[in-house]
Amino acid sequence: MTDASLQGAVLPAAKEPGDAVLDFLRLAITKEVADAVILPMKVPSGDSYAWILMNDLSLLDDAVPIAATMAVQGAKALRSLTRRGPGNLTVIAVMRPCEIRAAIELTKLGQVHPDNLILATYDCPGAVQLQKYVDDPTGCEEHFAGMQQSGKPDDSAKPVCQICEDFSLFDSDIHFGYLGLSEKEVLVIPGSSRGSELLEKLGLTPARDLEGWEKGIDQLKADRVKARESAFEETEGQLRGFDGLLSVFANCIGCHNCQSACPICYCRLCYFDSETAEQNPDALITTASKRGGISLPEDRIMFHTGRMAHMSLSCVSCGQCSDACPVSIPVAGVFSFVADRTQRTFEYVAGRNDGDPLPLRQFRKSELPGVHELVKDADAEVPSHE
Amino acid sequence: MKKEFTPRITSFLCKWCTYTGADLAGTARLQYPVSIIPIQVMCSSRVDPVFLIKAFLSGSDGVLIGGCHPGDCHYETGNYHARRRFAIVKSVFESLGLESDRLKLSWISASEGPKFARVANEYTEEIMKLGENPTRKSIFL
Numbered sequence: 001m002t003d004a005s006l007q008g009a010v011l012p013a014a015k016e017p018g019d020a021v022l023d024f025l026r027l028a029i030t031k032e033v034a035d036a037v038i039l040p041m042k043v044p045s046g047d048s049y050a051w052i053l054m055n056d057l058s059l060l061d062d063a064v065p066i067a068a069t070m071a072v073q074g075a076k077a078l079r080s081l082t083r084r085g086p087g088n089l090t091v092i093a094v095m096r097p098c099e100i101r102a103a104i105e106l107t108k109l110g111q112v113h114p115d116n117l118i119l120a121t122y123d124c125p126g127a128v129q130l131q132k133y134v135d136d137p138t139g140c141e142e143h144f145a146g147m148q149q150s151g152k153p154d155d156s157a158k159p160v161c162q163i164c165e166d167f168s169l170f171d172s173d174i175h176f177g178y179l180g181l182s183e184k185e186v187l188v189i190p191g192s193s194r195g196s197e198l199l200e201k202l203g204l205t206p207a208r209d210l211e212g213w214e215k216g217i218d219q220l221k222a223d224r225v226k227a228r229e230s231a232f233e234e235t236e237g238q239l240r241g242f243d244g245l246l247s248v249f250a251n252c253i254g255c256h257n258c259q260s261a262c263p264i265c266y267c268r269l270c271y272f273d274s275e276t277a278e279q280n281p282d283a284l285i286t287t288a289s290k291r292g293g294i295s296l297p298e299d300r301i302m303f304h305t306g307r308m309a310h311m312s313l314s315c316v317s318c319g320q321c322s323d324a325c326p327v328s329i330p331v332a333g334v335f336s337f338v339a340d341r342t343q344r345t346f347e348y349v350a351g352r353n354d355g356d357p358l359p360l361r362q363f364r365k366s367e368l369p370g371v372h373e374l375v376k377d378a379d380a381e382v383p384s385h386e
Numbered sequence: 387m388k389k390e391f392t393p394r395i396t397s398f399l400c401k402w403c404t405y406t407g408a409d410l411a412g413t414a415r416l417q418y419p420v421s422i423i424p425i426q427v428m429c430s431s432r433v434d435p436v437f438l439i440k441a442f443l444s445g446s447d448g449v450l451i452g453g454c455h456p457g458d459c460h461y462e463t464g465n466y467h468a469r470r471r472f473a474i475v476k477s478v479f480e481s482l483g484l485e486s487d488r489l490k491l492s493w494i495s496a497s498e499g500p501k502f503a504r505v506a507n508e509y510t511e512e513i514m515k516l517g518e519n520p521t522r523k524s525i526f527l
Contacts, residue, residue: 240483242520250526271436287444293525301527302436302443308478309435341481342474360474363466365456368473371491 008177008187008213009204017148017178020186021065021094021122024176024202028092029055033201034118035089038077040067047137048130051077053091065094066122068144069133073320074099075263078112086115092174094120096127098164098318100172101351102263105314108358111266118198121172123179123217126153126161130323151179151220160319160332163228168217171353174198180216187213235330235337248334249304251327254297258321258331259307264314271310272303304331308338313359314350315339393421393447393513395506398437400430402460403495404452410499411506418506421513422450429461430454430468430491435475438489445522448488448513452502455493465493487516 013020028034040049041063049067051074054060074095081091095103100119106112125147133140143156153161161167169175173195177187188204190196199206238248256273259265271277279298288294315335322332343349345368346359399405405426411418423446427433430453441449451472453465472491479486490509494502521527 236481236483239481242484242524245482245484246524246526271434288525290445291523291525295526298527299443302439305439305443305478305482306436308482309439309475312478313474338478338481342477345473345477346470360467360470363463363470365466368469371469371473371476 006189006210007206008189008208008210009199009206010208011186011188013184013186017176017186018064018066021176022060022063024188025092026057026060027202029057031202033198034092036091038091038093039063039065047134053081068128068141069130070096070127071130073102073263073318075102075106078103078117079106079266082113083111086113088116090116090118092118092120096124097121097166098316101166101316102318104171104351104354105264105316106266107354109266118174118194119172120174122176124167125151125179126157128156129158132156158319158322160317160336163224163231164317165221165224165228177213179220181213231333232337235333245301249301249329252300252329253327254300255326257324257326261320261324263318264311272306308335312339312342313348316351391514391518393510394423395421395448395450395509395513396441396446397422397424397450397452398427398433399424399452400454401426401428403454406496407494407498407502411502414499416499416503418503419510421510422506429464431464433468435471438475442488443521443527445519447519448490448509450509451491452494455495458495485516488519
């Protein structure tokens with residue numbers, strides 16, 4: 001996590017932690033350290049949030065840096081801002097850790113250019129499921145306030161939030177820590193040299209030891225690790241074999257919403273939406289007559305399995321796929337579980353470190369034993385070319 | 387009389403090594419089973435994970451990727467990348483509880499006709515033991 005020498009600057013929070021974040025951003029804009037910020041703001045109808053790129057101080061009053069729900073994954077907002085290359089102006093983005101982690105993955109994929117972005121995160125207590133929030137914004141705000149106080153996601157939160165281990169400090173430029181602190185204060189922790197420079201320019205001195213805060217975070221983390229293990233066990237049980245896979249995705253309507261909501265699926269044309277994936281009627285009728293019948297639209301299982309193979313190495317378990325599913329398939333639970341396994345294969349954790357190259361962009365000459373030795377010793381007998 | 391089970395093994399063979407090796411097995415009149423359905427690819431790294439998944443879900447009892455030995459790739463590093471991609475699909479299959487033994491990656495060079503025949507025979511035997519792919523009969527896909 002952090003090194004022992006790391007310290008944080010203390011900011012008072014008038015009512016809730018978000019207030020301190022807003023004060024920080026006001027200071028950054030007033031002192032012209034940042035040209036603009038990206039923050040969530042309530043939509044006019046009041047039942048959701050949208051990302052707003054702003055530099056108007058009066059607009060900041062209406063922004064909610066730590067929003068109860070996550071309508072659009074923040075990495076998508078950063079992508080639409082910088083996909084054509086880095087801008088010249090400095091922008092501070094305050095987002096959930098999973099959003100910043102997705103942005104780090106998109107950076108590696110050439111979709112986000114972070115050169116003049118300052119990525120800030122906060123202790124995330126979890127995000128309320130989008131559908132629940134839209135149905136009852138007021139009730140969900142209360143739920144979220146409770147979650148912020150306890151640091152524990154309740155039933156209104158996304159299931160993947162309950163098993164998230166990366167809800168606090170990692171590789172961002174600035175981190176706002178508040179979970180587990182008793183007083184109304186927020187720690188501003190620089191996570192990179194860029195972050196330290198920013199604090200210096202704002203006249204904030206990181207002088208507070210992080211020990212107390214870290215202890216609180218570790219405790220919360222322990223709970224989530226436990227929940228994660230049992231959730232994975234349950235998912236694994238549901239998925240056993242081809243029949244299990246079929247039953248989990250049985251009611252998929254093939255809308256591909258999970259893919260459009262996914263921050264990692266950036267391809268302009270997904271293979272599964274392309275003409276190549278389309279089959280002509282005769283081929284389908286042949287398949288149908290061999291099996292007795294075939295469900296249409298075809299290839300729903302292939303879509304999900306293919307997506308697991310294509311994007312799970314960069315999956316940050318943000319849960320947007322589940323929020324987007326109109327038929328309540330636990331997409332995120334399955335993807336999170338599979339991603340954990342595939343990332344483990346390459347000792348990679350998506351979004352945790354911007355210095356780690358994507359597993360598919362590199363290789364070692366000797367690795368992955370067992371992957372190509374299924375036939376008894378067939379490979380071992382051959383003179384080695386390695 | 388019950389028809390004997392002949393597996394279908396969709397095989398993606400690299401043009402420079404394994405496909406040529408298969409050719410050599412043929413010209414040397416080595417016997418290997420009809421279960422191997424060869425598809426020539428320019429490099430084992432041409433095989434996208436979706437190729438494997440599609441072959442599996444379409445009812446192939448086994449899927450084989452054949453490439454050059456590590457260090458011998460015609461494009462220098464293609465097979466190393468192929469191995470990583472293959473490992474992802476393996477890992478996805480294992481986590482989903484699908485039979486990952488139905489997927490195989492093997493390095494067979496252009497001069498290894500006998501090895502090709504042996505791998506084809508042994509892999510077919512293994513697939514015979516596994517039996518028919520359960521996806522073959524599924525109407526919900």
